[in-house]
Amino acid sequence: MVPCKPTDTIRHTLSPLVRHPAFLGAVIGVLAAFSQALLISAGGPEAYGFCVACHTRDLVNGLSNILAGTNLALAPISKNAVLPVMSVVGVLIGAYLSARVNREHKSKEGSPRDYFAYFLGGFLVLELAMIFGGCPYRAALRTGYGDIFALLFIVTMALGVIAGTVLAQKRAEKEDA
Amino acid sequence: MATGILAAEIAIYAVPPVTLLLGILIGYLAQRSGFCSIGGFRDYFLFRHTRLLSGYLALIVFSFLGYLLFWILTPAAMEHFFWAFEGDPSSPVPGAPAGLAPAAYLLFSVVPGFLVGLICVLLGGCPIRQTVMASEGNRKSAFFLLGMCVGSPVFAAFVSRWIVLLMKTLGLGA
Structure with missing residues (x-):
């Protein structure tokens, strides 16, 4: 297709960029640093600009503290602010908009066993991420911030991925045989 | 500050x-x-x-x-x-539970790292991918998010204390 309107040209040039994971990686990295520069007076910790697990924890525990009067632990930035960090809500909205606009929204269902496995997986991943102090994303931010433990987390995560892949392959082979 | x-x-x-x-x-x-x-x-x-x-x-x-x-x-x-x-x-970026030996932080990085990689690859995506798939209409991923939401108060109320206790029992207190 030959671009004819100026907006088409822009779209034509931007589309491969917007669709490339490395572009998003760069965006998250720079914006996480920017949001720390902007908001850190509200409270720490550092290298906390974006994290799916920690920000979910802050959101759930923070709202529970506000609405139900509980006293659950959360990061100082979410404790001090009028409302906890909203990044996860943002990701849900942004991804929903994108899926709708680009007609990629599709209901996918699973068996009750799948639901239980995913529920348990989500539960365990959150506990494990909290023990470390971040999901894979905050691990990357912490590594960029100079935290050697976060780098170790990434290395062992890669090993875990390899172990999981081998396990899944073995299981698939067994089912084929 | x-x-x-x-x-x-x-x-x-x-x-x-x-x-x-x-x-x-x-x-x-x-x-x-x-x-x-x-x-x-x-x-x-x-x-x-x-x-x-x-x-x-x-x-x-x-x-x-x-x-x-x-x-x-x-x-x-x-x-x-x-x-x-x-x-x-030999200590992690501020925000981690304080008062533990460096070896405890080493365990906190290595064990969760391996297990997060293992669990997530079996479920087909890291936390952000699950969030996005939930928004795309994948109900399995929505249950992953639900698990994370339920896990949050449970960690704050129980697991965070147990894990510090476990480390101290192992002799890894500061």
């Missing part, structure tokens, strides 16, 4: 809207690109595909560059950058 561009009285109001906008932008781009850290390592290991992995590596490199840039522009906001040189490299 670190000081940012916004004063504390303003920043406490800015936190929700700024993080929300940031999240919307990340969510939109993540849906477009299929961004996934776990998927990056998996695709590289299985097929030597580097597309997804490049996203995660770019995140590490650009977070360093971003923090470096704002450390130059607003040094007061980047109190402990670059941690490995500034702070004590």
Whole structure:
């Protein structure tokens, strides 16, 4: 297709960029640093600009503290602010908009066993991420911030991925045989 | 205490809207690109595909560059950058449970790292990918999010204490 309107040209040039994971990686990295520069007076910790697990924890525990009067632990930035960090809500909205606009929204269902496995997986991943102090994303931010433990987390995560892949392959082979 | 561009009285109001906008932008781009850290390592290991992995590596490199840039522009906001040189490299970035020996932090990195990689690759995506898939209408991923939500108060109320207790029992208190 030959671009004819100026907006088409822009779209034509931007589309491969917007669709490339490395572009998003760069965006998250720079914006996480920017949001720390902007908001850190509200409270720490550092290298906390974006994290799916920690920000979910802050959101759930923070709202529970506000609405139900509980006293659950959360990061100082979410404790001090009028409302906890909203990044996860943002990701849900942004991804929903994108899926709708680009007609990629599709209901996918699973068996009750799948639901239980995913529920348990989500539960365990959150506990494990909290023990470390971040999901894979905050691990990357912490590594960029100079935290050697976060780098170790990434290395062992890669090993875990390899172990999981081998396990899944073995299981698939067994089912084929 | 670190000081940012916004004063504390303003920043406490800015936190929700700024993080929300940031999240919307990340969510939109993540849906477009299929961004996934776990998927990056998996695709590289299985097929030597580097597309997804490049996203995660770019995140590490650009977070360093971003923090470096704002450390130059607003040094007061980047109190402990670059941690490995500034702070004590045998302790993690502030925010982790205090009062434990370095060996405990080593365990906290290595064991969860391996298990998060293992669980996430079996479920087909890291936390951000699950969030995006839930938004795309995948109900299994919605249950993953539900598990994370239920896990949050459970960690705060029980697991965080148990894990410190366990470390002290193992003789890894400070």
